Amino acid sequence: MRGLYIHVPFCRQKCLYCAFYRVIPGNRFQMETYLRVLDMELSEAEGIRFDTIYVGGGTPNILKERLLEMFLDSVHRHVELSEDYEWTVEMNPELVDLDSLEMMKSWGVNRLSLGVQSIYDEELRMFGRLHRKETVLRKLELIRKVGFDNVSVDLIFGSPWKGPDMWRRELEEVASWEVEHISTYHLTIEEGTSFHAMGIRNPDDEVMERMYILRDEVLSRYGFERYEISNYARKGFESRHNLIYWMHQEYRGFGPSAHSFVKPNIRYSNVPDLERYIEDYEGNRDYEYLTGEQLLLERIFLGIRTRWGVHVGDIDISGLEEFVELKDGVIRLTDRGVLLADRIAVEIFHRMMGSHRSPD
Ligand code: SF4
Structure with missing residues (x-):
């Protein structure tokens, strides 16, 4: 198994807990330049057959119309996929729209990962997210209408605004949406994030332990199996791309800040800086021999x-x-x-x- 990751580093806003590399795009020209450089970098994928593609960020679905077409076209020209491939795109709910969904589907995207994070509008506000629960419900309907039958939802727990009871209700509600996969991320307040600077802290260990236990109880009741510490899936819907990481298989990353692992022991990473990536993506890489x-x-x-x-x-x-x-x-x-x-x-x-x- 071999996976390919593409980092789309643009976001419309910066969520307060986020430690990923991302920038707020200056203008359309900046995004086009990124896509042109990405196209050159993706030529390194030629001659290798991949089983999975994962497009993450950032916010990949910030790319619309011609920019989205340029992106999908690059992937098609340079990346060879196995027959039963998995191709996931991460999406922010507020940016989901019919035209982009249809375009992605027609170019072969077959799995979507929706950054829901919370069903509580107040918590979403505290996170600095732009969508609300009502947005998610509308967009999920659209996603199903276009025919995507492999959808994952991301949730965050461990904030000071959501105790065990709210967490249980949230899990029950999301499980009842009948998605195929749920990722549940323990909020980590990393140095350098706004939350860290604001002095936001996780609940104490005892509360966190209850929340971990609740997660297993509720999701197993709804037919999900925990197959990795943070991830639950209905049978046959485990994320094959993430399994490549956990099983220590080979993966290649493209775009600023993306990491690669090439057997037997080479790890390299692209520079987490859009300007430097554009200037010289190859020369600015860091290599490590494990x-x-x-x-x-x-x-x-x-x-x-x-x-x-x-x-x-x-x-x-x-x-x-x-x-x-x-x-x-x-x-x-x-x-x-x-x-x-x-x-x-x-x-x-x-x-x-x-x-x-x-x-x-
Ligand atoms: S949308 Fe995602 S990548 Fe962008 S700031 Fe928020 S959490 Fe980070």
Whole structure:
């Protein structure tokens, strides 16, 4: 399996929690210039067959009409896809429109990921989002009308404005929209974001734990299975693109700030700066050659997040039984382990390397 990621770095506004690389477009010419450079960069994808494309950002559906056509045309000219490919485009609800949906469908996009984040208008306002719940409902109807049958919804939990009861009601409502996939992201307040500067903090650990438990309870009741720490899908609708990351398969990233991983051990990233990307996308790349230890740590970190777990062989898990189970050399997180996944991954790594450290 091999995936291709494209970063569209434009947003109409900057959400207050966001740490992704994005800019508010100066004018149409800037977007056209980006698309021309992206077209050149995408020629590097020629000769490789991809199983998935994921268009993220930023806000990919800020591209409309001729700009959208230029984008789709570039992908078509340079990217060869396997027969049963998955091609996802991230969308901000307020920018969903019939013409763009129809154009995307006719060019082969077959999965949409809708950045809903919350069904509570007050919370959306606090996040700095431009849409409201009513917008989402209208746009979902449009998406179905155009014939998209693989739709994912993103939600955020862990803000000070949504306690466990509101979170339960939100999950129940979104699950009843009958989408195929739900991603639930724990709000991380990263340095450099407006939320961090404003002193916004997550609820305490006990509340967060209740919210994690509620998530499993509600979504499983509606027929969703958790297949990765943050992701739930109806049977057969797991995100194949994200599985490529978690299974440590190869992926190539295009556009400013995009990352690539080429086997056996090369990771490189494009500069997170639109001007410098346009000036010289190739010369401004950062390359890293991962050591065996780094590769192992990454493989554990990513693989342990999935319900399939990660092969670690016959290691000693004493003291960790509450958090992981080990069967036939494959280690998986228990429901309790999900809450401590990163710390457990580090502990497993140290045990595999022969140095024990306890997960405090
Ligand atoms: S729309 Fe998405 S990428 Fe843009 S600022 Fe908001 S969260 Fe970040």
